[in-house]
Amino acid sequence: MSNTGYEPSTVAQRVADDESDPFVLDVRREEEYDEWQIPGSTNLPIYDELLDYDYSTLEAHLDDLPEDEEIIVVCIAGVTSARAADFLREHGYDAESVDDGMNGWGRVHRQYELDVDGVVQIVRPGTGCVSYLVHDGDEAVVVDPTQYVEEYLAAAEERDLEIVGVTDTHAHADHVSGARRLAGELDVPYYLHREDVADLDRVTELADGDAIEVGSRELDVRHTPGHTPGSVSFEYGDALLSGDTLFLRSVGRPDLEDSSEDAVRTAASRLFDSLDDLTDLDDGTVVLPGHFSDEEVRPLATELGELRAESTNELLSYVEDGDEEAFVETIVESLADEPANYNEIKQINWGKEQPGDDVEELELGPNNCAAN
Template sequence: MTVTAWTAAQVARKVIDNKEFFILDVRNADAFEEWKIDGHNFDYVNIPYFELLDGVEEILPQIPTDKDVLVVCAKEGSSIMVADMLSEAGREVGYLAGGMKSWSMYLEPIKVGDLANGGELYQFVRLGKGCLSYMAISEGEAAIIDAVRFTEVFTKFAEDKDVQIKHVFDTHLHADHISGGRHIAEVTGATYYLPPKDAEEVVFDYAPLEDGLTVNIGSSAIEVGALYSPGHTIGSTSFVIDGKYLLTGDILFIDSIGRPDLAGLAEDWVGDLRETLYARYRTLAEDLIVLPAHFMIMDELNADGTVAKRLGDLFAENHGLNVEDEEAFRSMVTDNLPPQPNAYQEIRHVNMGKITPDNDEQTEMEIGPNRCAVR
């Protein structure tokens, strides 16, 4: 039997297209429990590779023969070894090229919808980390919002679309992943925007992203309007694009709300979080389509792979938007905080420009699941 190398892009299509898949994850149990490849119709078995050094015969009954089988490890070496052993035992299997490292890095661009006068809005879905980035395009110009660190994905996409990146925004100072916004601005000549209240410690120049700021994209004047919405951070700022889409950053998700503690100020910021969700957002049109900067679970993906939902539906369905008693809300938020993201303090310092780790160090910082939401 031949062993197939599956790319992260191919696995992503399995997720988005709701296909069946069987994954044999040969990482240690703690790594598997913390973070794995999630799919709507994926089945799993976790057997650390060191338990398979003497052979795979004992696990063959656990490996199906009626669906695609993928062997996964951290960086691919162990999965190739196990996949070869299964192949020698007569099984048709594949391995994930680049391992979980490649899964963490992969971005799938998906069109969200059309904007005025032929414009387009794209969502870049980072399935392995739960990050969501955006590119608005109009008449040869583009704006990028909440770009992750794989900057060539965005610059290549813009090149393929024959548009010039003019504006790059971060809705807030990110703590769970390294932003690519400043670097994209440097290589393209675009203007980089960051909320001043989140930028007090940054060591680089930026354009202030403040409440009421409007930046036009293209001569068709698609407006990227800023809305101050603190709570996840004190500077968090949302966007309304073309009067149709609400980009909420890490304040509001499809199935949850943002955590207020990643700068150590949960008790201080929980009031801001409630004010944003229960007052500021309530003044907005309920037909706005919410586009967050993260998702937590696969159930938040739509059939086309996008993460998007009408604001009015979230007011009705999202539990975090339906806690009437303020003290109960405070308790729900501060008592249900998940573990901090991996290396979040170091990531904040990278995004401030204070430290410049190499690529391998950045990869290590970002390994693990997204943890920006209140449980």
């Protein structure tokens, strides 16, 4: 059996490259594929057969596979996909496996330079998480880092930047934040709004109207509660780092603090007010969200005026129309499943629990932070 395959980061680059357009064959079980997959991939659910070295179903579907292009095979951890790739090569196909499978896919980070001065976007395509390196001169602040802090250290080093602060836009429920660890390793402030601090210590608390210095510029704080009580958005020049308050096609769900209907309605009303405040910004303001679902645009950036004009963000249109009742009712009626392991992740990000050996696996899976 071959012991080498594609690095997940290489697959992410090829998937994002329109000219490459690889054929990705996912051999996991159908229910696992339906929940979370590489965009554009094809599912052939033969995982259990491959565990037993049974290639009969794969052989029966050989005619369904392209003979004139490379096949990239993915499974959970890279074992059964490697078996499938070997079998395909033996039958004349150009096939490779994805090292570490979907587990590796969930850890990939990709950097994007923006047209906005002083902002680098760092996208985690496998989980829908988006973070930022905001910089001026030779200084930088990291916004919403994942637990893979080496990604931000490398991004800063590539640009000869010194990280002088780290911040979260809110206490996350979908992924384990790397902000406290990164701030601790660098001995720089960790910023978080006071309403999301919970049991955390060594936090520089933020409030509406505060500013975080970055070189000779400032990252301006706007308190935008709703997704969480302490959610904030940051203004940086023409950019709005909107965290989980405003996405390109939805808004942040308001039920991850308290899922009772009364609490959700109250939080949704706060979110409506926060979004109403943000829509007062200039149309040219570039919205940089903290998450995405299946949007293919890279980098993830849209002017506020375009979001208003488009019909792809239904909830934002209710805010534009001043229809709070429709906004709240739509959220209450259309909430999706909660992010995987979100309660345990919240406890870690609130400082109530220490991360265990399974901290990487906790957050793998689809991103469900949007309200609809």
